[in-house]
Structure formats: C-alpha cells, structure tokens
Amino acid sequence: MKNFDFYNPTHIVFGKNRLEELDSLIDKNAKVLILYGGGSVIKFGTLDKVKASLKNRKIIEFGGIEPNPKYETLIKAVEIVKKENIDFLLAVGGGSVMDGTKFVNLAANYDGEKLTDLLKYGFSQALTIKSLPMGAVVTLPATGSEMNSGGVISYNHGKHVISNPALFPKFSILDPTLTFTLPASQVANGVVDTFIHVVEQYVTYPVNAKFQDRVAEGILLSLIEIGRETIDNPEDYNIRANLVWCATMALNGLIGAGVPQDWTTHMIGHELTALFGIDHGKTLAILQPAIWQVRKEQKREKLLQYAERVWDIKTGDDDNKIDLAISKTRDFFESLGVKTHLSDYDITAEKIDDIINALENHGLTAMSETRDLTLEISRKILEIAI
Amino acid sequence: MKNFDFYNPTHIVFGKNRLEELDSLIDKNAKVLILYGGGSVIKFGTLDKVKASLKNRKIIEFGGIEPNPKYETLIKAVEIVKKENIDFLLAVGGGSVMDGTKFVNLAANYDGEKLTDLLKYGFSQALTIKSLPMGAVVTLPATGSEMNSGGVISYNHGKHVISNPALFPKFSILDPTLTFTLPASQVANGVVDTFIHVVEQYVTYPVNAKFQDRVAEGILLSLIEIGRETIDNPEDYNIRANLVWCATMALNGLIGAGVPQDWTTHMIGHELTALFGIDHGKTLAILQPAIWQVRKEQKREKLLQYAERVWDIKTGDDDNKIDLAISKTRDFFESLGVKTHLSDYDITAEKIDDIINALENHGLTAMSETRDLTLEISRKILEIAI
Numbered sequence: 001m002k003n004f005d006f007y008n009p010t011h012i013v014f015g016k017n018r019l020e021e022l023d024s025l026i027d028k029n030a031k032v033l034i035l036y037g038g039g040s041v042i043k044f045g046t047l048d049k050v051k052a053s054l055k056n057r058k059i060i061e062f063g064g065i066e067p068n069p070k071y072e073t074l075i076k077a078v079e080i081v082k083k084e085n086i087d088f089l090l091a092v093g094g095g096s097v098m099d100g101t102k103f104v105n106l107a108a109n110y111d112g113e114k115l116t117d118l119l120k121y122g123f124s125q126a127l128t129i130k131s132l133p134m135g136a137v138v139t140l141p142a143t144g145s146e147m148n149s150g151g152v153i154s155y156n157h158g159k160h161v162i163s164n165p166a167l168f169p170k171f172s173i174l175d176p177t178l179t180f181t182l183p184a185s186q187v188a189n190g191v192v193d194t195f196i197h198v199v200e201q202y203v204t205y206p207v208n209a210k211f212q213d214r215v216a217e218g219i220l221l222s223l224i225e226i227g228r229e230t231i232d233n234p235e236d237y238n239i240r241a242n243l244v245w246c247a248t249m250a251l252n253g254l255i256g257a258g259v260p261q262d263w264t265t266h267m268i269g270h271e272l273t274a275l276f277g278i279d280h281g282k283t284l285a286i287l288q289p290a291i292w293q294v295r296k297e298q299k300r301e302k303l304l305q306y307a308e309r310v311w312d313i314k315t316g317d318d319d320n321k322i323d324l325a326i327s328k329t330r331d332f333f334e335s336l337g338v339k340t341h342l343s344d345y346d347i348t349a350e351k352i353d354d355i356i357n358a359l360e361n362h363g364l365t366a367m368s369e370t371r372d373l374t375l376e377i378s379r380k381i382l383e384i385a386i
Numbered sequence: 387m388k389n390f391d392f393y394n395p396t397h398i399v400f401g402k403n404r405l406e407e408l409d410s411l412i413d414k415n416a417k418v419l420i421l422y423g424g425g426s427v428i429k430f431g432t433l434d435k436v437k438a439s440l441k442n443r444k445i446i447e448f449g450g451i452e453p454n455p456k457y458e459t460l461i462k463a464v465e466i467v468k469k470e471n472i473d474f475l476l477a478v479g480g481g482s483v484m485d486g487t488k489f490v491n492l493a494a495n496y497d498g499e500k501l502t503d504l505l506k507y508g509f510s511q512a513l514t515i516k517s518l519p520m521g522a523v524v525t526l527p528a529t530g531s532e533m534n535s536g537g538v539i540s541y542n543h544g545k546h547v548i549s550n551p552a553l554f555p556k557f558s559i560l561d562p563t564l565t566f567t568l569p570a571s572q573v574a575n576g577v578v579d580t581f582i583h584v585v586e587q588y589v590t591y592p593v594n595a596k597f598q599d600r601v602a603e604g605i606l607l608s609l610i611e612i613g614r615e616t617i618d619n620p621e622d623y624n625i626r627a628n629l630v631w632c633a634t635m636a637l638n639g640l641i642g643a644g645v646p647q648d649w650t651t652h653m654i655g656h657e658l659t660a661l662f663g664i665d666h667g668k669t670l671a672i673l674q675p676a677i678w679q680v681r682k683e684q685k686r687e688k689l690l691q692y693a694e695r696v697w698d699i700k701t702g703d704d705d706n707k708i709d710l711a712i713s714k715t716r717d718f719f720e721s722l723g724v725k726t727h728l729s730d731y732d733i734t735a736e737k738i739d740d741i742i743n744a745l746e747n748h749g750l751t752a753m754s755e756t757r758d759l760t761l762e763i764s765r766k767i768l769e770i771a772i
Contacts, residue, residue, distance in 0.1 A: 001401075001624060001628065001631070002401070003400060003401025003403075003404065004400050004401060005397065005398065005399055006397070006398040006400065007395075007397040007398070008394070008395075009393075009394075009395035010393075011391065011392070011393040012390075012392040012393070012643075014390050014391070014392065014643070014644065015387075015388070015390060015644075018389065208624045208628065209628070210604075210608040210611065210628045211604060211605065211608055211635055213604075214600070214601070214605070214607060215600070215601050215604055217600070218596075218597060218599075218600025218601055218603070218604055219597065219600070221596075221600060222597060222600060225596065226596070238387060238594045241644075242387065242596045242597065245387070245595075245597050245644070246597050249597055254640075257398075257400070258401075258631070
C-alpha cells in the first residue's frame, strides 16, 4: 500500500424528506446564491422546495449552468457573488452544477490577475485560497462532486480540472427521491460514470490494498446488480438509494487512498465530449473496453482479479478470463442502453487525428498510472474503439 | 436503506515515516499535552520520536493511562489541561489512550456541576461542548478511536460510552511500523475487536444497503486473510498496513451508515471486562458465537449472507450453513490464539448471576438492533458461552 492522506469533511445528509433540514444547515444570516442548471429543477419542483426550506433568507438565483459547464457562463455568477456579497453558495443539480459552483467559489475568491489562470493552476492542491461555504442538493447520482473537492470546467474547446481542499461542500443533501424524474439515459450515464470512476482507481497495478480493492469491487458488484433495475424502476426507493450512495462513494477519496490511479479513460473521454458533444458517461463506455484491450499486459494482474471477483469468471486460461471480463463489461454498458463504439455516435476513423491533436494540445502525451501511455497508444485505443 | 447522516472530518495521515510531519499538523504556538499509556511508547522510542517532531513547542507529558482507562486517572489530566492552559491534546497509543484523551477533552471543557455527570450524559450527541483540537499517533490497530468521535471510560465497576461530534481527532497518524513491536496477543485482540465492530453493524436484519454490506464483508474477508499472517510476520509492512486500515474503517461510521446496529456483544463484553478483567477483544470472541447461536432466527437472513459471502458456504440447508459459519468464526478466533469460552478464563456457571446483575444495574435489559434481547436471553447466551 502506498502512503496516503485521507481527508473528507463533507457532511452527508442522506434519505427521504431531508430537504426540509436545509434551513438548519446554513447560517441564519447568510445571503445565499442558489445555482442550478436547466429547467428540470424548476419543472419538478425541487427549486421551490429548496426556497421554501430557506425560509426568509436573502437569496439570489443563478440558473442556466449547462452540462460541461462553461467558463463564460460561470464567470457571470462570479460577478454576482462579488457584487452582492454572497455568503453561501448552494448548488442544486448534478455534477455540472456542483462543479460549476466550485469554480465560481474558486474564482470569486481568487486575487490573481487573470481568472483563466485558474484553469491552468486551479488543480494545484498547494494553492491556498479563501472560499465561501458551499452546500449541494443533489439531483443526479454520477460524478461524486457532492463529496469531493474537484470539478471539471469547459473553456476554449478543452476541459480543465480544478481541485482544492477548500472546495469540499460543507454538506450535501442526497435525497434519492429527487432523482426519480431523471430521464433513463441520464441514469444510465450515471451508472457508467460511477463504474468508470471505480475502475480508474482499481484496474491499475496491484499494491496489496485489500480494503480499497474490496470496496471498489463492492461498488462494481452493486452497480451490476442495480444498474438496469434502477432504469426500469426509477421510483423504487431502495434500488435508487443504492445507486446514489455508490456514486458518492466511488469518487470521494476512499477507494483511491493508497493505490495507483489511471484516469486515461476520463482524459480521452473529455476530448470526445469537447470535440463531438458526446455525453461524458457515453465517452467512458466507448473507451474503457478498448483501453483494456490495448493495456492488457500492463493491467494483467488487476484485470484477472476484476474478472474473478466482479464477474465470477473462474475457469479458462488467463487471457480468456480477461477477454471475457472485457466483453461482459461492454455488454453491461450496452444493457443500460449505452452504445460502446465511436461509430454508434457517427464518429469515423478519419476523426482520430483530431482527437490525437487535441490530446497533444492539452499535453496528454504520457497518461495512465505508469505515465507510459503515449499518443501512439491513444491512437491504437481509438482505432479499436471505432 | 435507512436515512442517515455521515460526517467524519478526521484527517488521516497514513504510511511509513509520517511521524515527522507532526510538526506541520499542529499550530506552531500551541502548548501540547502528550497523553500516553504504559511504558511501551517509551521503551520502543515512539515518544522520543513524537517529541523530536514537535521541535521547540511547549509540551507537557501525562503517562499512565491504563487499559480500560479509569475516570480517576483521567481526571488528573483534566486538572493539568486547565491549570496549564493546554491548547492541543496529543494521544500517543492505542484505543485506551485515545478514548481517555477524548474524555479529558470533554471534561476539561465541561461547565456542568459534576464531572461524573459526563458519564451519564456524555453519550449525548446533542450536548454542545467546546473542545480543544486533538490529534493521535496510533500504536495499536483495534478500536477505530483514531477516526471516530466516541470512547469508553471505566468508572465505579462500569464502562461508560462517551460520544460527541466535537471529539473527532483533527488528525491521526497511522504508521503501521509503529505497531511492529506489539505483543502477538494484543494484535490478535485487535483483529477480533475489528471483526466484531464489523459484525455488530452487519449481522442484523437486512435493509438492502448494498455498499455498506459489501464493505463490511470486504473488511471481514481481509481480516480472515491477514489475521494469522500479521501475528506470525509482525514486521511485514503490507500485511500490517492492511490490518491498520481495516481497523480504522471498521468503526468510523462508514459501514454503520443507514443500517441497523446491534452492539450486544460489546455491552455484555464490557461487563466481563469490568467484573473479571478479561481483555476487551477476548470477551468479544467468547460472546459472539454464543450470541449468534441464540439469535439465529432474528438474524437468519444476514447470517446466511455472512455464511455465503464471507465463508463461501454455498451448499447445505440454511441451518447447516449458519451453524458452519458460526463454527468457522470460532475457529478463526481460536486460530489467532484467542480462546472462545468463558471456562478458558476460569469463569464458571455460578458467575452468570453476577454478570446478569451487572447488566441489570446498567439498564441493559433490552439490547440488540431490535431491543428485544432481555436479561433472560443474556443468561442463555452466557450459559452457552461457558
């Protein structure tokens, strides 16, 4: 096991009818900026419930944070925070809204010259910043942003990671019933996103981290059990509650503590979203099987463990076990209605150059847990992913 | 899944050579009280390393916190905290030292009339208290006190639980090498204690909490894999590191979130320690098999899940599966050198009345996750445990 630090101070408020406790979680005198996305939190009444819970506090609303939230949009909220002397940021939505709110927090408290510098340096844990307290009301189980200190922001045809210990939400309210109205495709994307968050931290090389491995496997086994079921029965509370909690636990530092981490799938995936607008979850489903096929040797031991413990594959030679595990993974994503080839999204082989150029422009020329995944290997992955 | 709150702000500093970071974790101007137990932290040099790390800070030492730490001992440290205007409490040791330090913190900041009231009311989460920041350097993996807000204190022939959100350590340094010098019996006790912490939160009744169940099973599987091995090879870093991390994760709120909890084994166990001085871990090994034998019907579903997932018992009828799982559990404890019958500790049947009287005096007449475990049932458990 590698040395590690684990720190996660977010207070999780989980369950039915917890929204009404919002009032007790935010300082009575705080002026609150509520940030949200498109109209669904309005349409399904979540925003009204939030406002009712906040009672007579001074609140300002900022809607319109898009999926893959844009710098240009968020910067408008930064102005409001400064101008209105906001004391508390409340994100109501899914990963994009929470990530966007974190950037707003970072930017509103940044005293450097150029805010766009934050997209270059915003990932630095060392950057000491002031921040406002932030809370989240989560409406989409997927990114884990509700219990971590990171986010991803879109700017100038690229995706930029921000990460800072000051960005942990003070609390996150996870009421699974608030996710009942999600469209099936978003739930499916969330299942895939959670799955890939886990394997990025698990299918690497072995360091004998038994707890972390078992927890990673536990989340994967749970997702396989409930993935299709929670799409088919969106209002089954117990099944959805398990998805919500797994999604949070997949990216809150727990399974990544003391183990190597890959993140190649996310990095190439971000380019696919930026270039072609493919949903984040779908990009991951396209890339993961192809990456494992190409990286079979580097990941052999953990892929075998994955085959045996997650897919219960106990017979056949090692190569067969691994191949079967990869194809079962692909089948699982497809069973959720998520297509797993670039060609399913009308991306043909001649686009590969564009993707490789984007990776090169963003400096992603040595990815993976061992930093030996070159542009040439990325090209091979993309060729297989067609 | 039940509604739950999860909050755990302790910063874990895990790995080799982390003790030297102590300086950066405590305010430069803080006056520090170092609390420890018997001589082992002196004998093996841990205390010297701690003091070296603290550099030129003002420090005061308070040694002599015994196993099952006594109110009468701790109250002396409370006086020092008040008299010397201590700013930071640093526990160096195992569960007893950490639990004791938490009580010292609670008592030094309590403004009620009688400090012994804390033993009655100290378990109340609602009690708002001031507290000093506290840190821990952990030398024994067992109780999980390094990452939770509770403790157990001995007073007047009873054991008293304290628990308050203000008592989370600010940080805990977990360097597995600091545990290499532990005697085999203490390591074995720690393995058993961790195992029982898990089953108290897992072998109850099912609420379809998939993540929590998988994590609980993951810790149990890991303990079974490494329990004997880490006793036989105390200086194998990787094996010991897994024990240390599992012990912390077993009682930090993670596996207990959203599920019913039992704690009968601990409650009766505390009486055995108070009356006969049997080590805490050993009391648990004695009681758990007997409790499951008596509570087979109430715990049927989870005992079956435990049999299948933890012990890989997949054939036989349900009763056989459960019986086999119980006997495998007993064998596991015995394989660690921990005896599992009261008679192994020279406790005979005529002592049962004393134990029942103690339970009655402490109001423990309706225990378990369903509050239906009467004194009569406790008697039956003890008869089987002979």
